[in-house]
Each structure stands twice: as structure tokens, then as C-alpha cells.
Amino acid sequence: xxxxxxxxxxxxxxxxxxxxxxxxxxxxxxxxxxxxxxxxxxxxxxxxxxxxxxxxxxxxxxxxxxxxxxxxxxxxxxxxxxxxxxxxxxxxxxxxxxxxxxxxxxxxxxxxxxxxxxxxxxxxxxxxxxxxxxxxxxxxxxxxxxxxxxxxxxxxxxxxxxxxxxxxxxxxxxxxxxxxxxxxxxxxxxxxxxxxxxxxxxxxxxxxxxxxxxxxxxxxxxxxxxxxxxxxxxxxxxxxxxxxxxxxxxxxxxxxxxxxxxxxxxxxxxxxxxxxxxxxxxxxxxxxxxxxxxxxxxxxxxxxxxxxxxxxxxxxxxxxxxxxxxxxxxxxxxxxxxxxxxxxxxxxxxxxxxxxxxx
Amino acid sequence: xxxxxxxxxxxxxxxxxxxxxxxxxxxxxxxxxxxxxxxxxxxxxxxxxxxxxxxxxxxxxxxxxxxxxxxxxxxxxxxxxxxxxxxxxxxxxxxxxxxxxxxxxxxxxxxxxxxxxxxxxxxxxxxxxxxxxxxxxxxxxxxxxxxxxxxxxxxxxxxxxxxxxxxxxxxxxxxxxxxxxxxxxxxxxxxxxxxxxxxxxxxxxxxxxxxxxxxxxxxxxxxxxxxxxxxxxxxxxxxxxxxxxxxxxxxxxxx
Numbered sequence: 001x002x003x004x005x006x007x008x009x010x011x012x013x014x015x016x017x018x019x020x021x022x023x024x025x026x027x028x029x030x031x032x033x034x035x036x037x038x039x040x041x042x043x044x045x046x047x048x049x050x051x052x053x054x055x056x057x058x059x060x061x062x063x064x065x066x067x068x069x070x071x072x073x074x075x076x077x078x079x080x081x082x083x084x085x086x087x088x089x090x091x092x093x094x095x096x097x098x099x100x101x102x103x104x105x106x107x108x109x110x111x112x113x114x115x116x117x118x119x120x121x122x123x124x125x126x127x128x129x130x131x132x133x134x135x136x137x138x139x140x141x142x143x144x145x146x147x148x149x150x151x152x153x154x155x156x157x158x159x160x161x162x163x164x165x166x167x168x169x170x171x172x173x174x175x176x177x178x179x180x181x182x183x184x185x186x187x188x189x190x191x192x193x194x195x196x197x198x199x200x201x202x203x204x205x206x207x208x209x210x211x212x213x214x215x216x217x218x219x220x221x222x223x224x225x226x227x228x229x230x231x232x233x234x235x236x237x238x239x240x241x242x243x244x245x246x247x248x249x250x251x252x253x254x255x256x257x258x259x260x261x262x263x264x265x266x267x268x269x270x271x272x273x274x275x276x277x278x279x280x281x282x283x284x285x286x287x288x289x290x291x292x293x294x295x296x297x298x299x300x301x302x303x304x305x306x307x308x309x310x311x312x313x314x315x316x317x318x319x320x321x322x323x324x325x326x327x328x329x330x331x332x333x334x335x336x337x338x339x340x341x342x343x344x345x346x347x348x349x350x351x352x353x354x355x356x357x358x359x
Numbered sequence: 360x361x362x363x364x365x366x367x368x369x370x371x372x373x374x375x376x377x378x379x380x381x382x383x384x385x386x387x388x389x390x391x392x393x394x395x396x397x398x399x400x401x402x403x404x405x406x407x408x409x410x411x412x413x414x415x416x417x418x419x420x421x422x423x424x425x426x427x428x429x430x431x432x433x434x435x436x437x438x439x440x441x442x443x444x445x446x447x448x449x450x451x452x453x454x455x456x457x458x459x460x461x462x463x464x465x466x467x468x469x470x471x472x473x474x475x476x477x478x479x480x481x482x483x484x485x486x487x488x489x490x491x492x493x494x495x496x497x498x499x500x501x502x503x504x505x506x507x508x509x510x511x512x513x514x515x516x517x518x519x520x521x522x523x524x525x526x527x528x529x530x531x532x533x534x535x536x537x538x539x540x541x542x543x544x545x546x547x548x549x550x551x552x553x554x555x556x557x558x559x560x561x562x563x564x565x566x567x568x569x570x571x572x573x574x575x576x577x578x579x580x581x582x583x584x585x586x587x588x589x590x591x592x593x594x595x596x597x598x599x600x601x602x603x604x605x606x607x608x609x610x611x612x613x614x
Contacts, residue, residue, distance in 0.1 A: 112463075130481055135494035137485045142523045142538040150530040163537025165512065165530060195527045199494035214448070221403070221452055231462050232451045238470055239447035242477030245376030245383050250442045255480050266442045274406060274445060281402045311436055318414070319443050326409040330401050 006190040011205045014075050015040035020082030022300075024089060026293030027283055034212045038272070039293065040082075041209060042300035045182065045307045047074050052178040056157050056170070057357065063159075064151045067181060068188060109226060116230035123237035124211060127255060131203035136256040141198070144180045144260050148194040151184035172357040176350065177309045179261030202259035210254065210267045211236075213275055220278045240267075261308035265315065269305050273316060276301060277323050277340065284336050298343045306350045313347045320344055363421035367437070371418070374438045382476040387446040390453025397456070407452065411444040499524035501601045506532055506577050515577040516570060518584070518604070519556055535573040561586040567593035570609055578607040 016033070019040025023031050026039075051071045055063040109117070146162035154160075158175040161168045183202060187194040192201070214236045218229035243251025250266035257263045276298050283291045302320075305312035321344075324337035371377075375384035391408065398404050417423045418440050428434045458465030480486070490497040499521050506515045507529040514533045517525055519541055525532055536549040540556075551573050554566045563586045570578055578595060580586075582603055590607050591597065598608035 116466075133489055134481060134486050135489040136483075137487070137523075139523060139538060139542075141527060146526045146530055149527065153530045161537070162526065162530075163539055164535070165526065165533030193493065195493045195495065199489075200492055217448060222455070227462060228455050231458075231466055232455050234466065235451035235454055235469060235473070236447055238473045239383075239450065239477070241480055242473050243383060243447065244478040244480035244483055245379065245381035245476075246374055248374045248438045248441075249446070251447060252480060252483075256483065256485065262439075266439075270442055271445065271448060274410075274448065277406050278402065281406070311431065311439060314430070315439060315443060318417070318440070319410070322413045322417075322443075323406055323410045326405040326413060327402075330405040330409065 003190045017079035017082040018044050020086045022293040022296040024085040025290045046300040046303035049307045062155045064155045064157045113227045120233045138257050145198045147180040148184040152187050152194045198259040213272045217275045265308040265312040303346045313350050317347045360421040367419050370438050387450045390450045394453050414443045495524045503528040505599045513576045516575045517579040563588040
């Protein structure tokens with residue numbers, strides 16, 4: 001029971017409250033609970049990266065203890081700041097309903113749309129059920145899951161070879177991608193074995209998180225047309241379930257190795273990059289108000305890529321560069337592409353650090 | 360350059376399941392071309408059509424592949440570039456755009472097409488019914504529980520079919536070699552691995568000496584595994600067993 005409460009706290013409450021920080025400088029139309037939740041995860045993982053990577057590199061003994069202590073404090077402080085900022089906004093606006101909840105409450109769905117959303121809910125529920133009741137073998141678990149477990153059981157990050165347990169020099173390529181350490185962090189705080197957290201709990205959090213991104217993408221593409229959004233979501237769910245045309249596709253990674261950083265890259269970070277560029281494009285054109293929150297999300301998304309895998313940093317840079325180039329070519333628009341490319345500065349720092357450590 | 364291009368073609372074919380007669384990528388290409396012809400919104404054209412197209416072109420460009428492999432010293436992950444083309448998002452968006460007001464009909468047609476052209480992920484040979492909350496084979500957990508020390512570390516030599524799992528249950532169990540020995544193209548050599556897995560019948564004298572040299576506290580053998588001489592004759596003691604494995608304790612204490 002207490003474990004469930006801990007999971008709810010660290011996987012739902014804390015990310016949502018942290019998300020209120022960037023939400024306070026977001027356009028009104030983006031301040032809905034789903035966007036706040038996505039933003040919260042991005043900011044949380046970015047802060048985790050800033051604390052964990054120096055600890056991996058600089059601290060010789062018990063470096064995970066350092067992360068546990070300081071990330072717990074940082075996450076709680078950020079969450080508290082988020083609540084305070086939201087409260088301040090609430091008071092200033094004279095009691096406006098929080099975060100567009102009124103829009104959701106007053107939404108009218110046709111019978112057809114209700115049926116379509118129900119089909120989607122069944123497909124999503126099925127994926128979650130299968131994630132819990134089916135074991136997916138992946139050889140890489142002998143690396144990533146064991147890294148999480150070693151941090152939990154030995155308080156040490158990247159000090160030993162996960163395959164054998166013997167001590168080793170720093171494996172730079174993997175050590176900078178600290179996603180397994182975040183899994184270990186959740187495991188320690190919940191008091192649950194890291195392998196159980198990886199294989200059972202993470203899919204329950206990360207699969208819906210990816211669908212939140214797809215839902216926001218549907219909204220960005222179809223506006224308020226809820227019927228189209230529902231059909232889009234059903235299609236997305238079917239693609240995930242039947243996308244196992246090889247072991248390499250992002251759809252396969254999504255449902256068979258959900259807990260690994262590279263799967264998070266494939267199914268969460270990359271689709272989110274498309275979504276954020278769509279949003280930023282709209283807001284730069286139409287909204288003169290506060291949109292810093294979206295740019296914060298974009299920077300944090302690049303940092304999250306680094307948390308997931310070192311290759312993801314490269315992929316996000318290519319994607320951002322390609323999108324910036326296409327926007328420039330199609331719209332003769334220079335301001336947005338330049339800003340997008342500038343948001344990749346964390347990627348450049350990551351690569352320099354990588355090259356510096358790899359020697 | 361032609362050779363590098365053909366390598367990219369092979370990677371692409373493997374990615375899209377071409378040799379398994381899977382055509383989900385065909386659906387994607389169809390809707391990408393459809394959107395290329397019909398999409399009016401310049402923003403969506405730039406982000407959802409031209410960007411994936413540009414990435415596809417880069418993927419097949421030999422020079423790009425050369426730079427990628429040089430940067431990462433790793434050609435095996437090149438396929439991940441195809442993650443950026445967003446097969447599902449573009450297809451789903453194209454399908455919804457195409458159907459207009461005939462949403463129900465399109466949903467049925469597209470569902471049939473995706474099921475027919477794709478592959479059901481849960482039918483994968485790598486997915487089985489979970490035996491426990493760890494999602495590890497139950498017998499691997501039983502073996503790990505027997506070996507796991509109360510304090511400190513133990514070193515255990517385990518057969519290849521347990522290598523992936525034992526340390527996922529307890530990282531306090533060290534092994535003389537691990538998963539790296541099971542991936543043929545990683546090309547590692549380990550004499551203990553050769554003695555354990557390389558021969559049909561384990562050469563007990565050589566094996567026993569290596570086990571001691573590697574400081575193993577436990578040796579786990581499949582019950583069907585043959586040895587030239589009894590392990591007990593070389594100072595090993597049968598410590599415990601599970602349905603399929605015998606667990607021997609060596610004369611070296613764990614700690």
C-alpha cells in the first residue's frame with residue numbers, strides 16, 4: 001500500500017507539480033493538465049541530469065546517495081514552487097478555474113466520438129494489461145536494469161560492470177545517459193526492487209505519458225475536432241500494437257522495452273519534438289503573450305534526450321536541424337529556425353562532455 | 360559509395376520487415392505522398408512531410424552514413440535514424456485527413472490494413488506470460504536466492520541460459536563472465552566460458568582449476584550437463600538443486 005502511495009507521489013504528483021513551473025509562463029491555451037504533466041516530466045528529468053551527471057563523474061564513493069539526497073530536495077522544492085506559482089496566478093486571475101479544466105468539464109462529445117474514445121481506452125488498457133502480465137525478454141536488460149539494481153543495492157552509479165559485477169573504468173557512452181539511475185531513484189523511494197519497477201511500474205507510467213504526447217499532437221493537428229482526434233488516437237494505438245514488423249521499429253521498442261532510455265527516446269522524446277515545433281510555430285506567429293514555457297519545454301526535451309541515450313542527443317539535433325531547415329525553406333522564416341537551433345546548446349555541451357571524458 | 364548505399368538499403372529492408380513481407384511502411388509512404396500532394400498548411404508540410412522526407416534522403420546518403428559511423432564508431436545503431444520519420448504519426452494523420460467525413464469506413468479499412476500489413480507485437484517469440492513480478496524466469500530467481508549472500512558478494516558460474524537473469528535479481532552475485540560472451544559478433548574470449556560452454560563434456564580437472572582461479576564460490580550446472588569426472592572428486596560439494604539445475608559450492612568462501 002505504502003509503495004503505491006510512493007509511486008503515485010513520485011510518478012504523478014511530483015511531475016505534475018513541477019510542470020506548474022513552466023506552465024506559469026505558457027500561453028493560456030496550453031495550460032491543460034496533460035501539457036503540465038508532460039512539461040513536469042521534462043523539467044524533472046532535466047534537473048535529474050544536472051545533478052546525476054556531475055555525481056557520476058566527480059564522486060568516487062556512494063555517488064547514488066548524493067543523487068538521492070539532492071534530487072529529492074530539488075524535486076520537492078520545484079514542486080512547491082510550482083504550487084506557489086499556480087496559487088499566485090489563481091489569486092491574480094480572481095479565481096479562474098485551474099488549468100483549463102473547465103474546457104474539459106464543459107466538453108460535449110457526440111455518441112460517435114464517445115464510442116471512438118471508448119475503443120481507444122480499451123486499446124490503451126489492453127497495452128497496460130499486457131505490459132504487466134507479459135514478460136518481454138531483451139538482452140539489454142542485463143545492462144540497463146542491472147545498472148538500476150546496482151545503484152539501489154550498492155549506492156554506486158556506473159562503478160561496476162553490470163554484466164559481471166566487477167569494478168571498471170567509467171563507461172562514458174552509457175554513464176551520461178542516466179535514465180536507469182532515475183528508475184533506481186523511483187525504486188529506492190518506493191522501496192520496491194528495481195527490476196520490478198523497470199518491468200512493471202515504468203510501463204504503467206511511460207506508456208500513458210507517450211499517449212499524452214500523441215493526444216496533444218492530435219489536438220495540434222485537428223484543433224477542437226474531437227472525433228478526428230479520437231480516430232487518430234485509435235490509429236496510433238493500432239500502429240503500436242501491430243508495428244512489430246522488425247525488432248528495430250520505435251513501435252516495437254515502445255511496447256517491448258518501455259523501461260529503457262532508448263524506448264523513451266523513440267516513443268516520447270521524438271514525437272514530442274514534432275509536437276513542440278508545431279506549437280512553437282503557431283505561438284510565434286499568433287501569440288504575443290507568454291510562451292517562454294514552451295521554449296523551456298524544448299530545451300528540457302533536448303536535455304531529456306541526453307538522459308535517455310547519448311545517441312538520442314545526436315538524433316534530436318538532426319531532427320531539429322532538419323525541421324529548422326524545412327521551415328526556413330517553406331516559409332522564408334528565419335527567427336524560429338535560429339531559436340530552435342539555439343535550443344540545442346545543451347546537446348552541444350553534452351557532446352563536448354562526452355568527447356572530453358572519452359578522451 | 361555504392362557499397363555504403365547498399366548497406367543502408369539492407370538496414371532499411373530489415374527495419375521495415377521487407378523480407379517478412381510486412382508492408383506497414385508502404386502505408387506510411389502512401390500517406391506521405393498523399394499529404395505531399397494535398398496538404399495545404401505550410402507549417403504541417405514543413406514539419407510533418409518535408410522533415411521526414413529530408414531525413415529519409417539523409418538516411419540513404421552514403422556521406423551521411425560515413426559521418427554517422429565515424430562519429431559513433433558504431434554502425435549497428437544507424438537504423439535509429441528511421442525513428443525520426445514518424446511512421447505512425449504521419450500515417451494516422453494522413454488517414455484521418457483522407458477520410459474526410461467517412462470516418463467510420465476509414466477506421467475499419469485502416470484497421471484491417473494495419474493488422475494485415477503489420478505484426479502483432481505480443482506474438483513475438485520474446486514475449487511470454489510473466490511468471491512473477493520481476494518478469495524473470497522463476498527458476499532463475501530460485502537459483503539466485505540460493506546463491507545470494509546475506510552480506511557481501513558471492514561469485515557464481517552459471518550456465519548461458521541464466522546469464523541474463525541472475526544479476527537482474529541480485530547484483531550482489533558476481534560472475535566470471537556475463538552477457539558479453541553470448542553475443543557472437545562482439546568477439547570476446549574467456550577461458551572460463553570456453554571450459555563451461557565450449558565442449559560437449561566438461562573437462563573436470565581443467566574446469567575445476569579455472570573455477571578456483573576465477574574465485575567462484577558456486578557453480579550452477581544444468582542437470583543434463585555431462586562432466587568427464589564427478590565435480591565432488593575435485594572438492595566441490597552439491598549445495599542445493601532446483602528442477603533443472605544443480606548448485607555446487609566450491610571450497611572458497613563468499614564474502
